[in-house]
Amino acid sequence: MMALLLAAGLALVALLPGWFGGFPPGRLLGLAASHAGLALAGVVPAALLGLALGVLVTRPSGRALRPAADALAAAAQAVPPVVAVALAVPAFGFGWGPTILALLLYGIMPVLRATVAALEAVPPEARLAALALGYTPAGALREVELPLAWPLVLDGLRVALVLAVATAAVGALAGAATLGTPIVLGLQNQNQLLVLQGAAATAALAFAAEGLLLALAGYGAGRGRRSSASPASSDGTAQSRKP
Amino acid sequence: MIAFENVSVSFDATEALSCVNLQVAEGVLCALVGPSGSGKSTLMKLVNRLVEPSAGRVLVRGADVAGQDPARLRRSIGYVMQSTGLFPHRTVAANIGTVPRLLGWDSSRIATRVADLLELVQLDPDLAQRLPGALSGGQAQRVGLARALAADPDILLMDEPFGAVDPITRRDLRAELRRIHAGTGKTILLVTHDPEEALELASQVVVLRDGAVVADGAPAALVAEDAPEFARTLLGGGQPGLRRLSLLPAEVARDACPAPADAPALPEGATLADALSRMAETGRDVLALGKGSLRLEAVLARGR
Secondary structure (H helix, E strand, O other): OHHHHHHHHHHHHHHHHHHHOOOOHHHHHHHHHHHHHHHHHHHHHHHHHHHHHHHHHHOOOOHHHHHHHHHHHHHHHHOOHHHHHHHHHHHHOOOHHHHHHHHHHHHHHHHHHHHHHHHHOOOHHHHHHHHHHOOOHHHHHHHHHHHHHHHHHHHHHHHHHHHHHHHHHHHHHHOOOOOHHHHHHHHHOOOHHHHHHHHHHHHHHHHHHHHHHHHHOOOOOOOHHHHHHHHHHHHHHHHHOOO | OEEEEEEEEEEOOEEEEEEEEEEEOOOOEEEEEOOOOOOHHHHHHOOOOOOOOOEEEEEEOOEEHHHOOHHHHHHOEEEEEOOOOOOOOOOHHHHHOHHHHHOOOOHHHHHHHHHHHHHHOOOOHHHHHOOHHHOOHHHHHHHHHHHHHOOOOOEEEEEOOOOOOOHHHHHHHHHHHHHHHHHHOOEEEEEEOOHHHHHHHOOEEEEEEOOEEEEEEOHHHHOOOOOOHHHHHHHHOOOHHHHHHHHOEHHHHOEOOOOOOOOOEEOOOOEHHHHHHHHHHHOOOEEEEOOEEEEHHHHHHHOO
């Protein structure tokens, strides 16, 4: 898979300078592990919330909540993660807390948007047929709507995951040990090598996360077309979301 | 089998059906016809609670549907729709097996049933593992019909089932439906905007206009001279006299006295319209029908 190959290449770029006076590879790997944990801690609840909200606002009983949910998700995304982290520090103190909050706010929108769009793209006649044949509303959701919506929902999850991995670097500003730490160090000491290492390692982790998610979803099998198209877009996202 | 008692349906401010009374007896193929917006589809969806009445009662098998669990009620009533509504992510076999699976049949029983149904609707068993996207319109419609019949419901609801297929396929599917109806004796409610289809298939035709039933009866009666004007115009296709003759078997006008020896013969099962055509072709005003004869005056007398 392209994403995993790219991840390996970028990891080399991040690790190699360690033997020539850069950031030590051992510490970089440790930071990568904590970075990944932090990203997951933010993106998993965001994905669950986004999915649940997306399902809720597309049900006949929850349709009235749709504008409110849209506005909330848009507002959450409009706050730059740096600001979210800075504002959350007084409430949560330094470290993981404010970063997880920022990641959570940031991750809801792509998942919510994708879930709503995917459920709305389910052919209305398939939904009607499910009810007419005797599925309960929950059964129709589980057996017909979600399976048909899944590819688009997965796209949303992918975007949220890549965003979270890229954005978790901001956590370094709040004192969380992430791959943002060498970047912050490099900027403070005007050491471009450290910045390069941190950025490359973050990008490598983002690609690796994407590759693993797609592999996990069984997406890779027979769908090379999609996975070869995705690194370009995730690269763009990763770059634009860096602090 | 199915009864509507003073049923009205309102969507927001508009009234889709107003005070409909209708009985459909067991084993009848009842066609609901009318222009779009006349409420025919709404009337049909009351039966399996896809639409709820704002007033009145709907009785199915003698029981008010309002007191029944919608999912369980719907599993007991077959449903066919114009756009087929096949689940695009499931194979033909899985689509057909939907209701049996909901009813908790074991997988070997479902597999046997699916094979039987593919045979009933005359589909190649090799199609069973295909996805609906790989089917032609006519094949998909047959799968939709098989899916509706899967749990052997005694009632079948069909919402313009043949509206989206080409004329030749439509003719085949109609013949299929007639055969299945004759073979199983199911009660069928068929919504159609095609008057010809209604007259050809149904034993009871209900004409709707602006949410009200304007005519209800046997096909030939609704194109007779004394039928309500709207029904006669809608169903008559501009030639209600000929339509009516095409719905009546030639036997009804048969004269017991034998025809002249040189009279052209009419085959068994011919309609009065066939007789009239034969007379026009041959220029004769008397035909031989079985042991008796058929005279032009007798044919014309039936066209009114």
